[in-house]
Amino acid sequence: MMKLSLRVNGRDVTGDVEGRTLLVDFLRNDLRLTGTHVGCDTSQCGACTVHVDGKLVKSCTMFAVEADGAEVATIEGAAAPDGTLSVIQQAFQDHHGLQCGYCTPGMVMTAASLLRENPKPTEHEVRQYLEGNICRCTGYHNIVKAIMAASGQEMPAMAAE
């Protein structure tokens, strides 16, 4: 077993993990942060997306020990402590950006990263940025709409419903 210590959603945490333990499993099983989902375990679906030191990471592609000393953000840290949804979460709710919700934590974390890098993305840029996140339900349209709304923009009329 190996020891690790890191900050997760602003809280210092420690753990004992095997070298092969994936970050997503440490988050879900050891820290009980089950909002980070496992869809494929092979780096394709994006359901496990978190931020590590501000970078977007599919947490099924990273060993937990690689996050030693890092600052990790998961979906559980997105809302305010009083439960007020983040602007992006609220936009997903307002624009029906989810159905089953399985992809949603990863989508929200990806959207947060996009809007940090590019506060006013075009619809095309939003769709490109979401390429690593698969949604089986929504057809993506309302997800893109929600992210555009969270950036303070409307979808262009041609692309709108």
Ligand code: FES
């Ligand atoms: S579970 Fe990590 S990309 Fe699908």
Ligand code: FES
């Ligand atoms: S809302 Fe079901 S997979 Fe995206």
